[in-house]
Amino acid sequence: MSDTITDRGLTWGERLSDRVNPILVREVLQALHGKMFLLTLATAVASLILIALWVAAFDNTDITSGREVFVAALVVLAPIVVFVVPLQAFMSMRHEVSGGMDEQLLLTGLTPRRIVVGKLLASLLMFVLFTGMFSPLLAMTYLLRGIDVPTIAVMILCAAMASLVANAFAIGMASLGRIRVLAPVTMIVTIGGLVFATILCMAGAWELVREIQGAIGTTEFTEVFGGVILGFFATVWLFGAVAAAVLAHEHENRSTPFRLFVLIGTIAGFGWIGMVADARWIDDVAPGAASIMALVFAPVLIALACEKDELSPRVRTYVPKRSAIATLITPLLPGGGRALLLLLLAGGIAIGFGALLPWLNGYAPDRRMFWLAVGSWAYLWIFASIGRFARQKMENISTRFWAALVIALVTFVLGMIFSLVIFAVTGDDDWSVAHVFNVPWTLSRIERGRDLWILGVIGLGGLIWMMLNLASLARGLGEVGAASRERAQRTLSAD
Amino acid sequence: MTEALLEVDNLRRMYGKVCAVDNLSFSMDPGRIVGFIGPNGAGKTTTMRILATLDLPDSGEAMINGLSVLVEPRKVRESVGFMSDQFQPYPNLDVMQYLDFFARANGLTGKERISTVRSAASFCGLDSFSSRPATGLSKGMGQRLHLAKTLLHDPSLLILDEPASGLDPRARIEFRELLRELSAAGKGILISSHILAELSETCDDVVVLEQGKLVASGPIGDIAKEVQRHHTVHVRVLGDVEVAQKFFIVQPRVEDLEVLEGRIQFDFTGDDDAAVDLLKRAIAADLRVLEFAPQAADLEAIFMRMTEGSLQ
Numbered sequence: 001m002s003d004t005i006t007d008r009g010l011t012w013g014e015r016l017s018d019r020v021n022p023i024l025v026r027e028v029l030q031a032l033h034g035k036m037f038l039l040t041l042a043t044a045v046a047s048l049i050l051i052a053l054w055v056a057a058f059d060n061t062d063i064t065s066g067r068e069v070f071v072a073a074l075v076v077l078a079p080i081v082v083f084v085v086p087l088q089a090f091m092s093m094r095h096e097v098s099g100g101m102d103e104q105l106l107l108t109g110l111t112p113r114r115i116v117v118g119k120l121l122a123s124l125l126m127f128v129l130f131t132g133m134f135s136p137l138l139a140m141t142y143l144l145r146g147i148d149v150p151t152i153a154v155m156i157l158c159a160a161m162a163s164l165v166a167n168a169f170a171i172g173m174a175s176l177g178r179i180r181v182l183a184p185v186t187m188i189v190t191i192g193g194l195v196f197a198t199i200l201c202m203a204g205a206w207e208l209v210r211e212i213q214g215a216i217g218t219t220e221f222t223e224v225f226g227g228v229i230l231g232f233f234a235t236v237w238l239f240g241a242v243a244a245a246v247l248a249h250e251h252e253n254r255s256t257p258f259r260l261f262v263l264i265g266t267i268a269g270f271g272w273i274g275m276v277a278d279a280r281w282i283d284d285v286a287p288g289a290a291s292i293m294a295l296v297f298a299p300v301l302i303a304l305a306c307e308k309d310e311l312s313p314r315v316r317t318y319v320p321k322r323s324a325i326a327t328l329i330t331p332l333l334p335g336g337g338r339a340l341l342l343l344l345l346a347g348g349i350a351i352g353f354g355a356l357l358p359w360l361n362g363y364a365p366d367r368r369m370f371w372l373a374v375g376s377w378a379y380l381w382i383f384a385s386i387g388r389f390a391r392q393k394m395e396n397i398s399t400r401f402w403a404a405l406v407i408a409l410v411t412f413v414l415g416m417i418f419s420l421v422i423f424a425v426t427g428d429d430d431w432s433v434a435h436v437f438n439v440p441w442t443l444s445r446i447e448r449g450r451d452l453w454i455l456g457v458i459g460l461g462g463l464i465w466m467m468l469n470l471a472s473l474a475r476g477l478g479e480v481g482a483a484s485r486e487r488a489q490r491t492l493s494a495d
Numbered sequence: 496m497t498e499a500l501l502e503v504d505n506l507r508r509m510y511g512k513v514c515a516v517d518n519l520s521f522s523m524d525p526g527r528i529v530g531f532i533g534p535n536g537a538g539k540t541t542t543m544r545i546l547a548t549l550d551l552p553d554s555g556e557a558m559i560n561g562l563s564v565l566v567e568p569r570k571v572r573e574s575v576g577f578m579s580d581q582f583q584p585y586p587n588l589d590v591m592q593y594l595d596f597f598a599r600a601n602g603l604t605g606k607e608r609i610s611t612v613r614s615a616a617s618f619c620g621l622d623s624f625s626s627r628p629a630t631g632l633s634k635g636m637g638q639r640l641h642l643a644k645t646l647l648h649d650p651s652l653l654i655l656d657e658p659a660s661g662l663d664p665r666a667r668i669e670f671r672e673l674l675r676e677l678s679a680a681g682k683g684i685l686i687s688s689h690i691l692a693e694l695s696e697t698c699d700d701v702v703v704l705e706q707g708k709l710v711a712s713g714p715i716g717d718i719a720k721e722v723q724r725h726h727t728v729h730v731r732v733l734g735d736v737e738v739a740q741k742f743f744i745v746q747p748r749v750e751d752l753e754v755l756e757g758r759i760q761f762d763f764t765g766d767d768d769a770a771v772d773l774l775k776r777a778i779a780a781d782l783r784v785l786e787f788a789p790q791a792a793d794l795e796a797i798f799m800r801m802t803e804g805s806l807q
Contacts, residue, residue: 010605018608022599026585026592033587099583103549107572108600108648251551313551317566398511490566 022110023118028125031088040084044133047076051137055144066146067213071205073137074155077130078201081163083194085126086170089119090190093174093243094183102178102247112247113257116171116240123167127160151213154225158208159201161232165239166197172239175246227289230272234296237261251312255334258304259342262297263332266346269293270353286357286369287447290350294376294443297346298383299409304339305384306391306404309472311335311479319483321491326484330477336388337476340469343384347377368447375446375455378462379439383408385465388472412439433457498561500525500652500683501546506555508541508707515541516552517707523685523700525651528678530694530715531687532798533704539687540580542704543654546685547577559652576650580657582641584629590621593629594643601648611647619643619673635666642673653677655686659693671697691798703798728770730759730777731786739782746773763789 017025031037051072055065096102096115105115138156141147173190177183215221241257248254273286311319315334320326331342354370387408394400415437422434431445436458446455499522508516516538523529531539544550546557548568557564562571584593594612603611616622619639624632632640638658645653655674659667667690674684674697688694694701701718703710711718732739736757743759744752748769752761763770767789774787 010609015605018599018604022596025599026588026596029592029596030585030587095583095585100579100581101583101585103579104644105600107547107549107575107577108597109602110600249549313565314568 021114021118021121023115024121024125027089027092027119027122030092031122031126034088036084036088040080040130041133044076044080044130048134048137051076055140066141066144067209068146069144070138070141070147070152070155071209073134073141074159074205074209075202077134077159078205079198080130081127081159082166082201083198085123085130085163086166086194087191088126089123089167090170090174093119093171094177097175097178097246106247106249112244112252113240115247116243119171119243120164120167120236120240124160124164127163131156131159147209147213148216150216151209154212154216155209158212158228161228162197162201165232165235166194168236168239168243169193172242175243178246226272230268234261234265237265238296238300251314253315253318253334255304255307255339256332258300259332259339262300262304262342262346265293265297266349270349274353274357287372290354290369290372290376291443291447294372294380298376298380301339301343301346301380302384302387302408303401303405304342305336306387306401306408307334307336307339308401309336309475311483316483317487319480319487321484321488323481323484323488326480327477330480333480335476335479336391337469337472337474338480340384340466340473341476343377343380344466344473347373347380351377368449371449371452371455372443372447374459375443378458379443381462381465381469382458383412385469386411388469411437415439416441499523499558500527500560501685502558503542503546504556504558506542506545506552506557508538508545508550508552514707516545518555519704519707519709520555521702521709521712523683525683526678526681527700528674528684528686528698530698530701531685531704532691532694532701533710536706537704538707539704540656541707543577543656543685543687546652547575547654548572549577573648574651576645576648576653578641578645578653578655578658580660582637584632584637584640586628586630588629589626590629590632590640591616591625593640594647597644598647603647611649615643615646618646618676620669633666634661635663635669638662638666638670639673642670646677651682653682653684653686655684657687657689659688659690667693726763727790728761728763729786729788729790730761730784731757732759733783733785739777742777742780742782746776749773758786 051069054072055069096105102115106112110118138152142149142152170190173186173193177186212221215224237257238261241261244257245254269289273289311334319333320329330338331345332338350373351370354367354373357369387404390407391400391404394403397403416439419435419438419441422432423429431441431451431454435441436454442454442458445451446458502522504520506516506519507514515536519538519542531543533539541550545552546559546564548564548571551565559571560574562574564571585596588596591612594616595608598608598612616625619642621636621639621643624636627636629640642655642658645655659670662670671693674686678684678699686694686698695715698715700712700714702712703718730739730743736754736759739759740752740754743749743761748763748765750762750764752759754760763773765773770787770789774784777784777787
């Protein structure tokens with residue numbers, strides 16, 4: 001009989017395990033019974049002994065001894081928590097999406113979101129387990145001098161975030177392996193990405209510890225660290241949403257987590273810029289951060305615009321009965337038309353923020369942020385519309401969503417290539433109308449406040465595309481209203 | 496009258512231009528074992544996946560215990576156990592840990608979880624395999640584990656897609672016994688299989704599909720009667736076979752007569768009463784009839800007669 005099922009009464013551990021995510025329980029059990037765990041454990045213990053021997057060999061500790069030992073511990077910990085644990089998460093997720101196991105899970109009470117959260121929690125638990133093994137060594141580093149407790153705490157928090165990001169990346173990539181042609185690519189990209197991240201963590205540990213030690217307690221540190229935490233949440237959310245979307249069936253709602261990602265990300269991102277960024281350097285931070293946000297959110301928004309316009313029959317049954325609530329959450333419901341509503345909303349927030357920025361923090365920066373927001377928003381309308389147009393032309397192709405998304409993104413890249421060709425032919429390194437589809441170049445020009453008539457042209461283009469899509473936008477809204485009324489009617493009949 | 500456990504109404508599912516399920520309607524009552532048969536590509540798996548809430552029809556409706564698979568999939572899942580034709584256990588888990596995980600996933604907690612896992616394992620004969628790695632089981636034991644997992648949340652309808660595929664004869668017989676016990680416990684079982692002899696010994700009713708369309712449905716006996724309007728009769732006589740041949744060939748409802756190794760065989764289109772009359776006439780004609788055997792239509796005969804084996 002297995003250890004977990006016995007004749008005796010329930011232990012507190014078993015009672016506790018009833019309250020946690022079943023995936024977490026299973027993943028931990030699997031990991032603890034696996035050969036990889038034993039191998040990693042043995043390697044970690046051997047490394048700990050080696051570091052301890054090295055410390056014992058110190059003739060006399062100097063001012064940086066503690067920091068050296070701390071960095072050595074991090075260098076040993078990094079391959080475990082940024083490579084081994086995420087690789088196990090990758091293999092586990094790959095097993096889940098192959099052979100119909102994910103469907104078997106979905107027939108239980110588990111939702112895709114719970115499955116992904118369970119896997120992430122399991123990886124966090126493995127991080128705690130391995131870091132706990134290193135805790136005597138980490139405590140010793142403080143006694144050796146050269147490092148303080150806040151630095152140790154911040155570095156462990158950074159390691160935990162790095163591990164979770166690596167795990168989320170591995171889980172997201174493994175889920176994409178469900179698309180058979182992508183399976184080998186995801187394997188290569190994941191291993192490559194994890195190896196790169198591990199080397200980066202190992203190589204950068206010394207410098208990072210030194211930087212953090214110097215910066216802790218300053219306003220800049222709080223601001224930068226706040227940004228890092230935002231970035232961490234965004235990355236984990238995005239990869240988690242990808243994995244959950246792949247696990248869910250095509251007729252289920254796969255879209256809302258991505259829409260929340262865009263909406264909350266926009267609010268949180270601009271909130272961070274406005275509330276945290278110091279007025280002295282807001283002019284540099286704001287456009288940079290906004291550009292990063294545009295780079296992350298733009299492909300997601302274009303993909304959402306390429307979705308099928310109609311709600312699936314199953315999603316229709318989840319639309320709230322109250323029409324006011326249904327209307328309020330319309331931009332968060334699946335459908336290309338409703339993605340345009342989201343684009344309208346997110347764009348409104350970005351442009352509004354750009355317009356209000358001069359009054360924030362009691363400081364009056366220039367208008368770069370506003371111009372950048374309007375330019376990015378107009379471009380998004382253009383590329384989202386290209387994707388939607390492509391989808392409508394491929395109604396009989398089963399992979400039309402992916403095809404439309406690829407066409408929109410390839411158009412974006414082709415625009416840049418075309419611009420480079422023009423540059424090569426004319427030899428003129430100044431911006432001209434021929435470079436209007438070189439989006440980064442054009443935006444950087446607008447952001448610098450040069451030739452603002454370009455912004456007018458692009459803004460007009462975006463506005464025209466928006467007007468052309470008004471009917472889809474209205475249909476998207478109308479369909480939610482109809483589904484809400486249907487559901488209310490059904491509830492009434494059932495009563 | 497008992498309320499139907501499953502009601503399928505004009506279900507239709509298209510894959511591009513191919514119609515996998517075409518206006519399919521049938522129903523089944525609790526405690527019945529229904530064989531779902533049809534050639535490859537007939538739409539069996541698609542239908543089963545729709546009923547298990549894993550796929551959506553383009554039109555039509557299916558109700559399980561009065562709940563719509565379209566509108567209330569989460570509630571439907573509580574009363575459906577779907578055993579797909581794929582089984583891939585998790586590595587580094589033993590049989591009990593595997594079942595324990597699925598019990599947790601189904602929301603079972605504490606002692607209820609433990610006792611449910613035990614009774615499911617015991618029912619499926621997995622007691623002596625409890626500490627075996629789930630990945631190290633034979634095909635037969637793997638199917639038992641798959642079934643035990645499907646039973647954990649006590650579903651009232653079991654949908655089994657090719658459960659006996661790849662099992663040896665002993666494992667098949669044992670599996671059949673398990674299904675009978677489940678049926679006796681009041682569970683409805685919809686089972687698809689290519690092994691028709693297997694189904695004919697297990698099922699009360701059949702639903703025959705071809706190219707996504709319903710060809711026949713109902714109790715095997717009733718369908719057999721339909722088919723038996725065209726059954727084969729074997730006759731053995733003592734004495735001159737040619738005389739007997741001349742007698743039978745002119746009888747009404749006798750077609751395609753031939754003599755094989757001293758035995759007469761013909762297609763007879765009459766019912767049981769007509770067959771008795773024919774035998775009486777043969778004896779009255781002084782034929783020394785040693786054997787007069789109308790062949791009962793088995794599931795294979797039903798299947799072969801009702802389907803053309805067309806693929807799509």
